[in-house]
Amino acid sequence: MSVSTVSRVLNNRPDVSDTVRRRVLSVVENEGYIPNNSARDLVRAQSDSIGVVVRGMGNLFFSDLLKTISREIDRGGYNMVLRFIDSDADEVKTGAILEREKKLRGLLFLGGRYDYTPSELSLIGVPYVCCSYANSFGSLREDEYSSVTIDDHAAAYRAVEKLIRLGHRRIAILLPSCNDRSVSELRYNGYRAALRDYGLEFDSLLMAETGGCFEMPESYAGMCVIIDRGVDFSAVFTLSDTMAIAAMKALEDRGRHVPDDCSVIAIDGLAVSEYVTPTLTTLIQPAEEMGRESVRILLDILDGHGQNRHLRLKASVREGGSVRQI
Amino acid sequence: MSVSTVSRVLNNRPDVSDTVRRRVLSVVENEGYIPNNSARDLVRAQSDSIGVVVRGMGNLFFSDLLKTISREIDRGGYNMVLRFIDSDADEVKTGAILEREKKLRGLLFLGGRYDYTPSELSLIGVPYVCCSYANSFGSLREDEYSSVTIDDHAAAYRAVEKLIRLGHRRIAILLPSCNDRSVSELRYNGYRAALRDYGLEFDSLLMAETGGCFEMPESYAGMCVIIDRGVDFSAVFTLSDTMAIAAMKALEDRGRHVPDDCSVIAIDGLAVSEYVTPTLTTLIQPAEEMGRESVRILLDILDGHGQNRHLRLKASVREGGSVRQI
Numbered sequence: 001m002s003v004s005t006v007s008r009v010l011n012n013r014p015d016v017s018d019t020v021r022r023r024v025l026s027v028v029e030n031e032g033y034i035p036n037n038s039a040r041d042l043v044r045a046q047s048d049s050i051g052v053v054v055r056g057m058g059n060l061f062f063s064d065l066l067k068t069i070s071r072e073i074d075r076g077g078y079n080m081v082l083r084f085i086d087s088d089a090d091e092v093k094t095g096a097i098l099e100r101e102k103k104l105r106g107l108l109f110l111g112g113r114y115d116y117t118p119s120e121l122s123l124i125g126v127p128y129v130c131c132s133y134a135n136s137f138g139s140l141r142e143d144e145y146s147s148v149t150i151d152d153h154a155a156a157y158r159a160v161e162k163l164i165r166l167g168h169r170r171i172a173i174l175l176p177s178c179n180d181r182s183v184s185e186l187r188y189n190g191y192r193a194a195l196r197d198y199g200l201e202f203d204s205l206l207m208a209e210t211g212g213c214f215e216m217p218e219s220y221a222g223m224c225v226i227i228d229r230g231v232d233f234s235a236v237f238t239l240s241d242t243m244a245i246a247a248m249k250a251l252e253d254r255g256r257h258v259p260d261d262c263s264v265i266a267i268d269g270l271a272v273s274e275y276v277t278p279t280l281t282t283l284i285q286p287a288e289e290m291g292r293e294s295v296r297i298l299l300d301i302l303d304g305h306g307q308n309r310h311l312r313l314k315a316s317v318r319e320g321g322s323v324r325q326i
Numbered sequence: 327m328s329v330s331t332v333s334r335v336l337n338n339r340p341d342v343s344d345t346v347r348r349r350v351l352s353v354v355e356n357e358g359y360i361p362n363n364s365a366r367d368l369v370r371a372q373s374d375s376i377g378v379v380v381r382g383m384g385n386l387f388f389s390d391l392l393k394t395i396s397r398e399i400d401r402g403g404y405n406m407v408l409r410f411i412d413s414d415a416d417e418v419k420t421g422a423i424l425e426r427e428k429k430l431r432g433l434l435f436l437g438g439r440y441d442y443t444p445s446e447l448s449l450i451g452v453p454y455v456c457c458s459y460a461n462s463f464g465s466l467r468e469d470e471y472s473s474v475t476i477d478d479h480a481a482a483y484r485a486v487e488k489l490i491r492l493g494h495r496r497i498a499i500l501l502p503s504c505n506d507r508s509v510s511e512l513r514y515n516g517y518r519a520a521l522r523d524y525g526l527e528f529d530s531l532l533m534a535e536t537g538g539c540f541e542m543p544e545s546y547a548g549m550c551v552i553i554d555r556g557v558d559f560s561a562v563f564t565l566s567d568t569m570a571i572a573a574m575k576a577l578e579d580r581g582r583h584v585p586d587d588c589s590v591i592a593i594d595g596l597a598v599s600e601y602v603t604p605t606l607t608t609l610i611q612p613a614e615e616m617g618r619e620s621v622r623i624l625l626d627i628l629d630g631h632g633q634n635r636h637l638r639l640k641a642s643v644r645e646g647g648s649v650r651q652i
Contacts, residue, residue, distance in 0.1 A: 074409070216598070248603065249601045252603045277574065
């Protein structure tokens, strides 16, 4: 018997014979068949949604990620429910509210805190994937959540090591914070480790923090602070491509030509940083793969043939013109 | 009788007395009550959704718009259903499918064709707003749809006029197409009108088309084509900021310094183009206002206290360092 026949019966439509009507209703009575099915449909209709919380509105790397994530969620047959929040907003609370409001089946966080505790995350009742970050400073058990990210410490180490091997000894660093239990701290530690391994001293005068912020105006100001200290440096490592673009601008505006007077290296690999002059040398985060794998992990869990996993992807160097041998 | 009691009966759960069970099933039999109600819930659950179709994945201006639109839809109490499509894909078809699949109540198109006919748009059965474009070359009646956009012809005119007033006579143009019934054609016409009004001759050797594409690689290549023709020019007008960033890169790579050897002006006003060197001089499209007004028009219609409207917002000049007097 077709679904539409059953539907016609249960909606009391006239175009069904009495015999068919009786048969349908007898099944309903004996099996609870139809409402069961409707209820299932209802549950499915509301619960095929995946929440995506994007923390940091101006983050161009997240814009790239989002396109892949949107496409993959769609291909998987799910709805995407999207929220943009400020870079200092509470993604867990946003996710938890969204989960209840939209009856989500899973969550993807694009950006978030690195120091969750299990009790904080108990607000979230569905599987979730931290995309582009992990709980490096927190106390979550590995099997309680999923993450897809590069090894931030290693990427920063490689960027700084590249500068050192080209002869740079005085390497400035521009970062949101050196001690905020986030990607900043991980990459800052990578910077410090590279200096240490190559026997170079750390000089706090070569560092500027942008107050937790990756935005271009704050990065521009941070670079100016270092320049205006009058300390000697031949290279700058910044935590992101947009920070590097702003830093290059500050250097040029202060009469320091990149790369002749100062080399600049970053981490991200945005399309636009390929078209600034000089082309930014940077470590590429594989945005496409990162988005695809994040959705895959989540869908595998939702479809019952996967469990929480932690994927570390490899960052690769994009050679530009912003770095030179000295 | 509570919904949960009814649900327990219809799911054949044991914790219901036979009397209650019989009463529930008799109602089902007589009224078709439950499925009817479920169906109503189902419809309601799905119909507070607004579809947003973003045409052109790499468009940074749309990334800005999207953040505002997402926030405003959320504030209005609706769900956003988002689709990214390629810049040559069919947004009407995508919107029509989405409308049916997700039982949308309205649609916002970020980017689309400028030459819709009423029969093409009859696929769309809900109110829709064209955000950042209008049906300039089509045959829709004004009361059949809404749009929020700048006056593209006027913005291009002003950009080119600005160059002319600074002494430029040989002004190149880099655009996706000059004859594609889209924003390209509108802005191209603005360029031609400004030349004409100031008595300057149009020279097709000063024009390069990027094959319908706003992307940076194609824009870079287009700029190189003009340079390699060996024709004289002192300024370039590009249709978007990212095209201008790529054009500036091509000029620098070919040994032409901006603005000393060539001025560059565009339309968009992206944050990132403020941090390239030199800062791009451009006409700002008010992304925040454009997104906010698009959602407002749609929600007014959905809430029954508004009708289709067409809003023309003003583009304003952002003075940069990419243009100079000659």
